[in-house]
Amino acid sequence: MSTTTQLSQFATDTMEGLSRPQKVMLSKYFYDAKGDAIFQQIMAMPEYYLTRSEMEIFQTQKDAIFNQVCPKGLPFNLIELGAGDGSKTKVLLKHFLKMGIDFTYYPVDISQNILDELVAMLKNEIPELDVHPLNMDYFEALKHMEQFTGRKNVTMFLGSNIGNFQVERLDRFLKKLQGYFKPNDKLLLGVDLKKDPDIILEAYNDKPGITASFNMNLLVRMNNELGADFDLNQFKHYAMYEPVTGEARSYVVSLVDQVVRFSELDFEVNFEKGECIHTEISRKYSVKNLNHLSEKCGFVTSANFFDSKQYYVNTMWEVV
Template sequence: MNSTTSPELTQFAEDVLAGLSASPKHLSSRYFYDDEGSRLFMEIMKLPEYYPTRAELRIFEDQKDGILKAFSDGAEGIDLIELGAGDGAKTAVLIEHILAKGLDFTYSPIDISQEANAALEARFREKFPSLEIRPHTGDYFQVLDSLRSQNGRRKVLMFLGSNIGNFLREKAVDFFRSLRQVMNPNDRLFIGFDMQKDPRVIVAAYDDPQGVTAAFNLNLLTRINRELGGDFDLSKFSHYAQYRPVECAARSFLISREKQTVHIKALSRSFEFDQWEAIFMEISQKYTHAMLEELSSDSGFAIEDEFLNETDFYIDSLWRPV
């Protein structure tokens, strides 16, 4: 690999090399969200089959009083910090309510996509002229570490949209423990969890007939082509989704439609694919209440409050460091 390659690109290259050299092959979903990936995910959130966005929005609309009370209880003001804010549609409901209540607060979205951050900032500045918004582009933990000692106010970290479901359990615990390290005792963590439900509803959410989820997965191959000099032919791969009820996990794959060889210039490597060979792309973990209790405890947190959408079996859970 070229020594002039940026550290992030080098990590991308190393992860692609490790994933495509493994058996079975896999790619990391952390690289889905370049500018085009972020745009496609915003499309996914609007699909009729993709229920998590609507389920969480309903929680914010119906329970905003309780959420705000839980956020601000015992605090004179709060810094609302959102990890991967996307289009901010759900957060806008909460921000509008906080502004109406006159609570002293700031809003800091953190995203790895500069384009997504810029679009969100422009939208919110127009919608909420009085909002104190401080967007940050970069790695979650580096940004949070820089914000930790900014002031003594309570920081409420929000990780919405059931994005934590994209982590295998061990990685989820590592992620939460890392967040715990950059939080003060009075801070809080607010996380969206998609709960166990009818498997047919779950499968439909990750295999929409419009093909947007397929395009979202295939975009990672486009990114490899663009940034690492790959020659993936996207027409030779198809998207496949499944749900395993025993594991409470939906999984997404890209399937090689024929026997083929893919070259990646930055890696100075070629990779062989058999016909119908799979690349594991993403997990979307679903949860039970017992799983949430165990996950919070193992990560150094205690569940302080929960806000449930009983129709769609979705929970926004508020955790405090212990």
């Protein structure tokens, strides 16, 4: 690698994460075009109850959600963080339009590929919708919040996305977001609830191995984009759930002693047999945990919408 080469953020974060005593990769790097496609397969899996639960809430409680979002019928900005393919959000978007409200939709996602898919789907299914996609990281999106002035802002963070943050990072993020909130602004969070640990674990460790291929795709991405030589047969996916902290954790584990070389980066990593890379955290909450989180970050809960199995909640927050 020449010293003048500009390294991508992916390259920098990979070298930093794999040089730590406990190797780690940021879960935002799951989402290249292949990762996006595998995540869509995950959402369709019988084991991945999260998508069905949130979809049920939107389909059965969209009127109540609308009454929370827009009690006075005033125009608003609808900002969605980590929007993905919008397959559930479109239920709300269609309903809000049907109610005759003037709003602009700003889907934010780090994956340009999934934003392109989302915009194409919306053009086809809801051509009258005013959409402004933003291809950026959540924290970059926060900086844009200052520009969303003049109208009420409704921010959505669906699909249990907040569960992927480390605790301190989530606190910082929510407190910063709270700082931009005006009275009447709303935050709608999609949160996975603590439940039978076996049900949770299966969602991250399905027998057909779709989640395993999602996790292992990180290695494929490093091979393709950073010239790494990960041999997928020498690593395995491992998932566990810890019911006290509510953390479902995913790892990639090395099956042998080995060295992985990154030809594009002049970088190599040693793995001992059994050593792992921590790749994802998906935190589950109790309602009590959530109330504590909202209070700590300066919000109050204005409504909770549960699915019929009480597996999942869409919680609406505001400032007073």
